Amino acid sequence: MLTACDTDFLAKLSGLLPPDALAAPEPRYLEEPRGRLTGQGGAVALPRNVEEVSVILRACHAAHVPVIPYGGGTGLVGGQVGLGNALPLILSLERMQAIRQVYPTENVLVAEAGAILADVQRAAEMAGRLFPLSLASEGSARIGGLLACNAGGVNVLRYGNARDLTLGLEVVLADGRIWHGLKRLRKDNTGYDLRHLMIGSEGTLGVITAASLRLSPRPAVQGAALMVVDGPKAALSLLALAQARLGDGISAFELISGTGLAFLAETMTQVRQPFAVPPDWMVLIDLGLPAGADASDALERVFADALEQGLVRDGVIAANLAQRKAFWSLRESIPEANRHIGAIASHDISLPLSEIAPFIAKAGQALARIKACRINCFGHLGDGNLHYNVFPATGHSRAAYDGERAQITTCVHDLVHQMGGSVSAEHGIGRIKAADLVTYGDPVKLAMMRAIKTALDPHGILNPGAVLMHDEMQGE
């Protein structure tokens, strides 16, 4: 049983902390970006260092007070909003935003959990290095939350997810103990890899307070192209062709649908359309190549080979970095256009690459049987990760689909599951998808997760209700 973060508890806690370490929670701590959930919190704790985090968690553990670890608040699955019966303490890492150290010769940077991603990117750039994690919310998302949720983004194809960019962690456990794991090593086989257990556990197993992050050399030569393809199958053949020639020179491979282009044309006329007749499908290919390479030439050769094989119909290669930026700007405007149109339901899914094209065909047919709708299917095709978003048919309102929303999502997720995919590729489980995890997750894996949760957080104070549903934790 959890206990509310009430005035008695807060009075005791404030005695253990500096004067300004606790505050009444402003509304921003209780909202999530899509406005689907509203959280609660008895107070927000604002520690300045790992020792204060430890003091806070030790007190919450002793009193069985729930804790919502809070980063930038940008998560899309409600992992950052407390909803349980017992009023939680919100633990924000925002005051711990130091870049503790940059080691350019090691390609390592050590940042505190509250550091904003864009600041980490800039610190790496100042040292002549690249921190490749990049996503829409990089101006406000914080490192701790990004690692807790194993964030993805646009550079996963080449550089991996957030977990692949993490060498070491400093973590405070539920009972306040501090794991000093900020190693800067590429290889370390000394015991279980608890770094990867913490990353992606969404604040339910421990609170990340700092991380040593892996930097990369900045690509010597960059380039990009937009290529028109017949469909997702041709796009994936194009990817294979490009990778056979250029290997990891392909740093991103993004799918853009005709629906997305139409939404842009309708709602964001300032975004320049690359083709006179918007194609049904196109891809954005981004390159990072060694010194001496010629990106345009490399893309032209890929295009020529692909044309010969009937994989592409048209294409435009960025003549310079400004044009490359414009291509990315088009890609990155699609989520905003989606918001202008207003989705009935959005899905962050992944599939084995060879199931992508069959999935898109089958899902379209299955949804059509429910109700006429528009589908904007786009995203990180090279990773098998699609943002499969469903919109009202032209001229219809979102409200007209209120009765079908749940059915639509179930239809999409069932099909993804049947085809060996994941119902959360990069956004995580949080609270919004906790029931999906029960429905689609392997039951033995879920049982292991519950056993580990109980072992590391026996009172269940850390982000209760996220990842593992409340009723799943009962009796433990």
Add this chain to the structure above:
Amino acid sequence: MLTACDTDFLAKLSGLLPPDALAAPEPRYLEEPRGRLTGQGGAVALPRNVEEVSVILRACHAAHVPVIPYGGGTGLVGGQVGLGNALPLILSLERMQAIRQVYPTENVLVAEAGAILADVQRAAEMAGRLFPLSLASEGSARIGGLLACNAGGVNVLRYGNARDLTLGLEVVLADGRIWHGLKRLRKDNTGYDLRHLMIGSEGTLGVITAASLRLSPRPAVQGAALMVVDGPKAALSLLALAQARLGDGISAFELISGTGLAFLAETMTQVRQPFAVPPDWMVLIDLGLPAGADASDALERVFADALEQGLVRDGVIAANLAQRKAFWSLRESIPEANRHIGAIASHDISLPLSEIAPFIAKAGQALARIKACRINCFGHLGDGNLHYNVFPATGHSRAAYDGERAQITTCVHDLVHQMGGSVSAEHGIGRIKAADLVTYGDPVKLAMMRAIKTALDPHGILNPGAVLMHDEMQGE
């Protein structure tokens, strides 16, 4: 308390399995490659499929019989030999060696745990792909053991450790439950990452029975060079220079010492020495480049720049793939030359890259204060991973150092630990380094490990004494 794998238990177990599933353990199951430990075993179980593994573990769990999961038996830290008070059952995965499926368009291969690494490499090659895990024992090491130990090898710089090559796992838990986690996804944020928990747990948390593995396109262009450097510091500057030009085109960066070259000259005269006067230090640089690149030209430019910066003194660039192979053959002959000489103590360590050169200087000085000896320090410099092996002074026998062996290892490991390094970079903990984990490991991490071990294997039947020492598991 564990119970011996005695004739009563074996009689019961054999009733649950096909006739030939149990056998008396041949000596090979009880030895480890360096002959430092001799194990025991009541029988060896030879399951043909995951269901039989499940039956075996369920029975062992119920009877509290210890189990030693057994792959190729090539591990170097005694993880494969049972030493406890209760006679264990050896569980060999050698009959489960199917390559279940290759998905070239997905860059995925699904192999059973008993598949030999060289067979997996060949299956990938047949499909026009690369499975980049590569190490000395690849002709006998099996996938299950390689993943259980998170194997490293020569391609980590470019492709990562074994864990980075694994997309999904099928695992049997201590109590026989089967986790069906053979996903083929690049992105899957549905719950805790138990894949990475199992990988590197050395058979103490579950038995890996199959894995979906990540393949890569084969590099279009390959090349290699040997370059003479002043020392490790210059070598690392050379690496930074090469990476700034070629990024991940650098697939391996191996340090070779003059001592190693002298050992080769003394014991393996058939290995051709590349330089008339063997240098004190040199590096092997291996390249994998996109189509159209010229590896020799790229290496020449790196060499020219490095010469200008005073980082290199001499060099030889492979004129063709045969010469590249000869360079690698030289590098790979060093461990054999070491065996001919006979090490007093060998150490598989890693350090933050910027600590490598200071470590080598300090360690040499510290060992000289103990007793005159020869040091062959070589290995995966790009990963910060050194094989730091200590040999008798010329004309002296290993036996003459029996009194100093423990002191030498403590001296090396203490220094590594002080400098933020790891006392097991790629070999794991097993039984030989279990005490080191207690000495050098973070105590909070160790407590978490014990809690997780108890949660997933409450009777402690899985590889008891490996990773976590026996007495650490008492009372749990």
